[in-house]
Amino acid sequence: MSSTRKTINHDPFNFILVPPTIKAIYFCSVASVSLILYFGLSNHPHYFTQHHNLVLPTIFNHRKITTVNDSDKTNISHILFGIGGSVKSWNKRRHYIDLWWKPNVTRGFIWLDQKPSPNITWPETSPEYKVSADTSRFKYSCWYGSRSAIRIARIVKESFELGFENVRWFVMGDDDTVFFTDNLVTVLAKYDHNQMYYIGGNSESVEQDVIHSYTVAYGGGGFAISYPLAAELVRVLDGCIDRYDAFYGSDQKVRGCLSEIGVPLTKELGFHQVDIRGSPYGLLAAHPVAPLVSLHHLDYVEPMFPGLTPIDSVKKLVRVYKMDPGRTLQHSFCYDLRRNWSVSVSWGYTVQLYPSLVTAKNLETALETFQTWRSWEMGPYTFNTRSVSPDPCKRPLVYFLDRVESVGGDETLTMYKRYAEKEEKDCLQRDYIAALKVQFFNVSASNFKPNLWEKAPRRQCCEIIDGGDGVQNVVLLKVRGCNRFESVTPPI
Ligand SMILES: *[C@@H]1O[C@H](CO)[C@@H](O)[C@H](O)[C@H]1NC(C)=O
Ligand SMILES: *[C@@H]1O[C@H](CO)[C@@H](O)[C@H](O)[C@H]1NC(C)=O
Ligand SMILES: *[C@@H]1O[C@H](CO)[C@@H](O)[C@H](O)[C@H]1NC(C)=O
Ligand SMILES: *[C@@H]1O[C@H](CO)[C@@H](O)[C@H](O)[C@H]1NC(C)=O
Ligand SMILES: *[C@@H]1O[C@H](CO)[C@@H](O)[C@H](O)[C@H]1NC(C)=O
Ligand SMILES: *[C@@H]1O[C@H](CO)[C@@H](O)[C@H](O)[C@H]1NC(C)=O
Numbered sequence: 001m002s003s004t005r006k007t008i009n010h011d012p013f014n015f016i017l018v019p020p021t022i023k024a025i026y027f028c029s030v031a032s033v034s035l036i037l038y039f040g041l042s043n044h045p046h047y048f049t050q051h052h053n054l055v056l057p058t059i060f061n062h063r064k065i066t067t068v069n070d071s072d073k074t075n076i077s078h079i080l081f082g083i084g085g086s087v088k089s090w091n092k093r094r095h096y097i098d099l100w101w102k103p104n105v106t107r108g109f110i111w112l113d114q115k116p117s118p119n120i121t122w123p124e125t126s127p128e129y130k131v132s133a134d135t136s137r138f139k140y141s142c143w144y145g146s147r148s149a150i151r152i153a154r155i156v157k158e159s160f161e162l163g164f165e166n167v168r169w170f171v172m173g174d175d176d177t178v179f180f181t182d183n184l185v186t187v188l189a190k191y192d193h194n195q196m197y198y199i200g201g202n203s204e205s206v207e208q209d210v211i212h213s214y215t216v217a218y219g220g221g222g223f224a225i226s227y228p229l230a231a232e233l234v235r236v237l238d239g240c241i242d243r244y245d246a247f248y249g250s251d252q253k254v255r256g257c258l259s260e261i262g263v264p265l266t267k268e269l270g271f272h273q274v275d276i277r278g279s280p281y282g283l284l285a286a287h288p289v290a291p292l293v294s295l296h297h298l299d300y301v302e303p304m305f306p307g308l309t310p311i312d313s314v315k316k317l318v319r320v321y322k323m324d325p326g327r328t329l330q331h332s333f334c335y336d337l338r339r340n341w342s343v344s345v346s347w348g349y350t351v352q353l354y355p356s357l358v359t360a361k362n363l364e365t366a367l368e369t370f371q372t373w374r375s376w377e378m379g380p381y382t383f384n385t386r387s388v389s390p391d392p393c394k395r396p397l398v399y400f401l402d403r404v405e406s407v408g409g410d411e412t413l414t415m416y417k418r419y420a421e422k423e424e425k426d427c428l429q430r431d432y433i434a435a436l437k438v439q440f441f442n443v444s445a446s447n448f449k450p451n452l453w454e455k456a457p458r459r460q461c462c463e464i465i466d467g468g469d470g471v472q473n474v475v476l477l478k479v480r481g482c483n484r485f486e487s488v489t490p491p492i
Contacts, residue, residue, distance in 0.1 A: 074189040076181055078168035081108025082159040083127060084152040084219065084250065085175035087116050093175040094126055095311050096298070099318050100179045101127050107164065110175060111155045113148065133158060138238070139245035150241055152250035156225060157234040168193035170230050172254075173222035176296060178314055180270075182325035183291035186450050187268050188224055196229035198263050201271035204283065205372040206380040208275050212252055215265050219251035220296035221273035232261050272296060275373035280304055282367035282385065285346040287329035289457040292321070301370070304349070305400055306419055320348035320404045323412050326448035332462035332479045333363045333488045341435065344396070345462055345479060348404070351416040351441045352396035353475075355431040360488040362386060364459075393427035399441050407444065416441040438475050445479040452481075461486055 083097065090112070097110065109130045116122065122129060135150040142149075156170050169188050173179060191197050200217025203209050217223035225233065233254070240257035247253050255265075270293035274280060279302040298310045305313040321328040324347075332345045335357060342354040344363045352363075368385035371377060379385060389395055399416035407413050418439045420426070426436055443462075461482035464475060 070194070074168055074185060074193060076102075076105055076185055077107065078166060078193070079107065079171050079181075079184070079188070079224075080159055080162075080164055080167045080169070081106060081127065081179075082155040082170060082172050083108065083110040083175055083177070084155055084172070085110040085129070086113045086148070089175055090116065092299075094123075096176050096178050096314070097126060098123075099314060100181055101125070102181070106181065107167075108159070108171075111151070111158065113151065130158070139242045141245045142248045145248040149248065149250040149253065152219065153241055153253040154237065155250075156230060156254065157237045160230045160234045168227055170225045170227070171222060172219060172225070172251075173294070174220045174296065176299060177220055177222050178295045178298065178318075179222060180292050180294065180318075180321055180325060180328065182321075182450075183270060183328070184222075184224075184293050186291050186326065186453050187270060187293055190454060191226070191266075193226050194228060195226065196232065196261070196263050197224070197226040197266055198229060198258050199224040199266045199268055199271075201267055201269065201273065202265070202382065203273050203275040203373065204381050204383070205275045205374060206382060207372055207374045207377075209382060211374075212248060213255065215259075216249075216251050216255040217265050217271070218273035218275070219249065221271040222294045222296075223251070223271070229258075229261070229263055233257055236260060268293065270294070274298070274301060276301060276370040276381075277373060277376050278302060278370040280370060281350070282369035282388075284329060285344075285350050285352070286364060286366035287331060287346065289330070289459050291326055291453055292328045316401065317348065320401060320414065323404050323406060324348070324445070324447050326450050326453060327412075327445060327479075330448070330460065331364060332460050333360055334462040334464055334477065335488070335490060336464045337491065339434065340431070343441070343462070343464065343475075343477065345441070345443055345477065347443070347445065347479060348414060349401055351399040351443070353399070353435055353438060353441075354396045355435040357490040359490070363488075391427075392425055393429050393432060395427075397432075397435055397438070402440070411444060411446045414443045414445070416443065437473055439473040441475050441477055443477045443479060458482065461488075 085093065103125050106127070108127055110127045111132045112129050113132060115131055116129065132151040132154065135147065135154065138150045140147045140150055156172060159170055171184065188199070191199065198217060200223030201221050202214055202216060203212065203218055237257050240260065241253055244253045244256035247256060269288040269290035272295050274283070274295055274297040276283060277300070281304065284304055295314065298314055303310045303313040305316055308316065317328070327347045329349055330347045332347070334343050335341065336343065340355070340357050342356065342358040342363065344352040365384050365386045368378065368387050372379060372381070398419050400419050401414060402417040403415040405413045426432065460479055462477055462479045465478050466476040
């Protein structure tokens with residue numbers, strides 16, 4: 001699959017120029033590697049399970065709140081992660097976990113199908129592993145799925161039964177889920193952990209939601225279950241697994257059970273299953289006004305940065321995220337009215353320059369650089385998209401993150417560099433020729449305060465500080481909170 005991927009052009013705007021026959025070959029090679037993915041919600045590899053000596057506590061009420069003040073703000077220590085993994089996928093996927101796992105800070109386990117070979121030394125920097133209990137007694141009847149779904153569905157129960165203290169949230173994810181934990185905490189801290197919450201997001205591809213349900217929090221994007229809900233869930237989960245034996249995925253089985261309890265999905269827009277194919281550029285460059293919580297399926301989409309591998313791309317994003325977690329991928333738009341330019345910044349990732357005045361409504365709509373997950377079609381998606389024109393005069397100039405610097409501790413300077421495929425033709429219209437001089441954007445921004453996410457969401461504003469006059473090839477821009485009565489409104 002990876003050799004096929006290399007032949008695909010990295011230019012996010014070139015994918016529609018790939019002839020249908022090449023797309024078909026690409027699809028078939030992926031399909032032959034894993035038919036499961038064709039229908040898949042998530043991509044747990046599929047192996048049989050073995051019993052392992054779990055220490056099962058006899059008492060399930062572990063909320064011995066002795067020294068703990070329950071009204072303290074939720075932090076990373078209050079989360080117990082349960083990651084669905086397998087011995088076979090561990091070596092390929094651990095790079096994704098190592099990106100976000102903080103030894104002795106994040107709590108939780110990766111749950112494996114069997115004990116790793118004794119000649120493997122388990123890295124200290126990775127989450128400890130546990131081996132899931134035997135699931136052979138359960139029913140599974142989804143013809144295109146895998147029994148491993150049962151094992152993964154039971155992770156929340158096996159995690160709960162470990163009886164850890166001071167757990168407010170059980171957060172489930174796959175071994176190829178990348179969590180942005182600061183933002184995960186920001187999101188969970190908004191909710192009262194003493195109530196029953198089920199938080200996550202669903203698939204971007206409508207075909208997936210039709211097959212697997214709109215009301216499931218998709219496991220690859222990760223989801224959170226509050227302690228009191230987990231307590232109710234574990235009581236009925238094993239029965240649900242047999243009742244919902246025809247469901248494909250672990251996340252659907254958990255969801256079936258939550259329907260019995262009567263708790264709906266609370267959607268948070270920062271959880272990303274990434275059920276798309278092709279280039280994720282358009283999706284990432286149009287993040288909703290919500291903190292980025294997770295990314296998934298990064299081995300199944302084009303790398304998010306041109307010229308980098310999938311893992312190096314996400315490493316680059318994680319580096320900039322650490323400088324200002326809350327701002328990562330956040331959108332801002334500004335106009336340069338001297339030249340009738342529109343600029344769209346997706347902080348930490350990309351800048352788009354349009355040599356015309358484009359409406360905010362258009363700018364916030366994702367460019368469709370991708371296809372659907374299952375059938376590789378042009379939509380529909382659970383969000384709006386706008387198509388990418390094959391005409392270079394109708395596309396923006398694109399800049400990708402090049403460098404990031406911290407300025408004075410509470411500000412960042414991110415620098416974005418023009419990117420164009422070698423064979424890509426430039427638009428030769430007059431307004432484009434002026435814009436083509438711009439090779440860089442330098443974007444300054446003060447650090448995004450996490451408490452901003454406790455307020456009503458609003459996209460931040462930006463202003464062009466120095467347009468460069470066509471002499472310099474750098475445009476300086478500042479992202480900041482909007483002033484009163486400030487809007488992205490062109491003078492008509
Ligand atoms: C718990 O913390 C809150 C806020 O941090 C404080 O107002 C309250 O007095 C504390 N309660 C106890 C019992 O320490
Ligand atoms: C999280 O809050 C608890 C109190 O509920 C505190 O004991 C713990 O040290 C905090 N952890 C972090 C990483 O701040
Ligand atoms: C985690 O903490 C333990 C006990 O304090 C310590 O021995 C170990 O070196 C720590 N691990 C890392 C990776 O910091
Ligand atoms: C580990 O041991 C198994 C046999 O027990 C062997 O097949 C495998 O090659 C060994 N792996 C490594 C990394 O040494
Ligand atoms: C910008 O657009 C407006 C409205 O179309 C037009 O009147 C004006 O001349 C343009 N300015 C420049 C510098 O092109
Ligand atoms: C833009 O940022 C880079 C990186 O910090 C810096 O070297 C360069 O001087 C800046 N350009 C301008 C015009 O400020």
